[in-house]
Amino acid sequence: xxxxxxxxxxxxxxxxxxxxxxxxxxxxxxxxxxxxxxxxxxxxxxxxxxxxxxxxxxxxxxxxxxxxxxxxxxxxxxxxxxxxxxxxxxxxxxxxxxxxxxxxxxxxxxxxxxxxxxxxxxxxxxxxxxxxxxxxxxxxxxxxxxxxxxxxxxxxxxxxxxxxxxxxxxxxxxxxxxxxxxxxxxxxxxxxxxxxxxxxxxxxxxxxxxxxxxxxxxxxxxxxxxxxxxxxxxxxxxxxxxxxxxxxxxxxxxxxxxxxxxxxxxxxxxxxxxxxxxxxxxxxxxxxxxxxxxxxxxxxxxxxxxxxxxxxxxxxxxxxxxxxxxxxxxxxxxxxxxxxxxxxxxxxxxxxxxxxxxxxxxxxxxxxxxxxxxxxxxxxxxxxxxxxxxxxxxxxxxxxxxxxxxxxxxxxxxxxxxxxxxxxxxxxxxxxxxxxxxxxxxxxxxxxxxxxxxxxxxxxxxxxxxxxxxxxxxxxxxxxxxxxxxxxxxxxxxxxxxxxxxxxxxxxxxxxxxxxxxxxxxxxxxxxxxxxxxxxxxxxxxxxxxxxxxxxxxxxxxxxxxxxxxxxxxxxxxxxxxxxxxxxxxxxxxxxxxxxxxxxxxxxxxxxxxxxxxxxxxxxxxxxxxxxxxxxxxxxxxxxxxxxxx
Numbered sequence: 001x002x003x004x005x006x007x008x009x010x011x012x013x014x015x016x017x018x019x020x021x022x023x024x025x026x027x028x029x030x031x032x033x034x035x036x037x038x039x040x041x042x043x044x045x046x047x048x049x050x051x052x053x054x055x056x057x058x059x060x061x062x063x064x065x066x067x068x069x070x071x072x073x074x075x076x077x078x079x080x081x082x083x084x085x086x087x088x089x090x091x092x093x094x095x096x097x098x099x100x101x102x103x104x105x106x107x108x109x110x111x112x113x114x115x116x117x118x119x120x121x122x123x124x125x126x127x128x129x130x131x132x133x134x135x136x137x138x139x140x141x142x143x144x145x146x147x148x149x150x151x152x153x154x155x156x157x158x159x160x161x162x163x164x165x166x167x168x169x170x171x172x173x174x175x176x177x178x179x180x181x182x183x184x185x186x187x188x189x190x191x192x193x194x195x196x197x198x199x200x201x202x203x204x205x206x207x208x209x210x211x212x213x214x215x216x217x218x219x220x221x222x223x224x225x226x227x228x229x230x231x232x233x234x235x236x237x238x239x240x241x242x243x244x245x246x247x248x249x250x251x252x253x254x255x256x257x258x259x260x261x262x263x264x265x266x267x268x269x270x271x272x273x274x275x276x277x278x279x280x281x282x283x284x285x286x287x288x289x290x291x292x293x294x295x296x297x298x299x300x301x302x303x304x305x306x307x308x309x310x311x312x313x314x315x316x317x318x319x320x321x322x323x324x325x326x327x328x329x330x331x332x333x334x335x336x337x338x339x340x341x342x343x344x345x346x347x348x349x350x351x352x353x354x355x356x357x358x359x360x361x362x363x364x365x366x367x368x369x370x371x372x373x374x375x376x377x378x379x380x381x382x383x384x385x386x387x388x389x390x391x392x393x394x395x396x397x398x399x400x401x402x403x404x405x406x407x408x409x410x411x412x413x414x415x416x417x418x419x420x421x422x423x424x425x426x427x428x429x430x431x432x433x434x435x436x437x438x439x440x441x442x443x444x445x446x447x448x449x450x451x452x453x454x455x456x457x458x459x460x461x462x463x464x465x466x467x468x469x470x471x472x473x474x475x476x477x478x479x480x481x482x483x484x485x486x487x488x489x490x491x492x493x494x495x496x497x498x499x500x501x502x503x504x505x506x507x508x509x510x511x512x513x514x515x516x517x518x519x520x521x522x523x524x525x526x527x528x529x530x531x532x533x534x535x536x537x538x539x540x541x542x543x544x545x546x547x548x549x550x551x552x553x554x555x556x557x558x559x560x561x562x563x564x565x566x567x568x569x570x571x572x573x574x575x576x577x578x579x580x581x582x583x584x585x586x587x588x589x590x591x592x593x594x595x596x597x598x599x600x601x602x603x604x605x606x607x608x609x610x611x612x613x614x615x616x617x618x619x620x621x622x623x624x625x626x627x628x629x630x631x632x633x634x635x636x637x638x639x640x641x642x643x644x645x646x
Contacts, residue, residue, distance in 0.1 A: 007020055034047065047082065047084045048084065164178040233250075235247060256474070271506065282317075292317045295347045314559075349393065356370060356413060357414065370416060387434045387436075387437040389409055455469070541607055556585060
């Protein structure tokens, strides 16, 4: 049976009015009825209800979501007092309301007198919504970029060429069109060297030469600009905020996808093959997939003009649930602590790596080849995963009007190749893909080869009021060899959203962490646990004996450093010295570390809880061994301890 309606009285500075409501209604449902009795310039965000005209308990109407009228004790005939503020006037019109507020003045916002609240559509791990349209004045003066980018900015990047014996007609000190240095973005050079993508700084030189021409003597303009596919807030046209209003000035333009011609990082170098071997041990033992984050640094890559390579020094495996067909990442509570240890070692988070391996069942260690030219190399779900990580790790640069452009974060996949072996593939998601994921325009598909475009309508056919979906197109080569433009809805090939990188290992392993046999974190599923006795064994602590020189040599292990950081025994200065010793392998500073109070406390803890020396066997044990019987020495000790001599 429906509950009986009641009458509530409302009073504001514009007068009084009455509303007939249901006691089970929630307060936000009254917003449209209240605004119909107030002036049109009321800012609904400031609408406040109170039980007294002065000195009462004021509550914003928008903060009462989920609160029913009868819950606060309102009865038939009670009066509430309304307070509000007017919207400021801009060019004779009211300013647009906030994007998070639905203004139910229009009949299109109401259904049977009730406001249509936008469906809550929050993506997993929401990305930061910092607006990239906020430009920085003179970013080349205020933005601090990496030292590597500063060094590459100072280089001209010209590719030298020797004299052509057939075409050059000048002396050894002359120069002509056939021997003059090439630009780093020369298509002919890239084609000869089979370089598929321009490096970031080569791309920067190319577009800067077209944007800023010194001969025109015009003012300098930053050549880089990030894509932005969200409706711009605070439109100067004066219309209501989207979704109540939109114009050509604030709506994003149509998106035409093309393969990105450049890449932010050109090469991924693993400092030692043992990094991959240790990472694969989880799959070898447990048969499940694994995810790890790459820590390292960036260096110049000389194989590509003005190239950049990511040098991986360590792989950290966060808390996760591993299965045969994938992984689920849990909350990483100590992420900031791991990042701090990496910073003390001169490293940073440079990428992510995950496995996709299935044993072929031949018994020879071969695996199935799932990723090839006829299937896919990076699935749509992995593209969105990488795009979120790249959005969380932007690249600062003084050549962009927003102070940032793209990301140096890389993605590595360990999977089977066509020969049945285990191979590594490296990728980066394009800048357009990152922005489309941030704007919630695309979503992964059950088919790994295609990406879905979000629908601009809800399931009931009404307009989607939570996000604006612009038109999305992509260009392809048809069966006649012509470049044609296709509509990307409802889906399009995922190859338009990423670029490939090269990878490899150095000729001589010269990694920072050369002692990498400490237990890896978060591997309890396969019986690998980090314990104090493992630390004692690594640092040479056994009973009353402490091998100090062994401890100095064995601290060059990233997993051990993270474990020691989690113990909280060392001070900040001592931990900084420890990481410096692990990075430089300096014995002089290592012995300085041995004399610190924190290290002495650590050794005392390990002596109490670390490895104990084995007990000396008793004569009874030797006699039992001669007779063919073996007894546990601990059990014998307990038996003799309980015996009485009386």
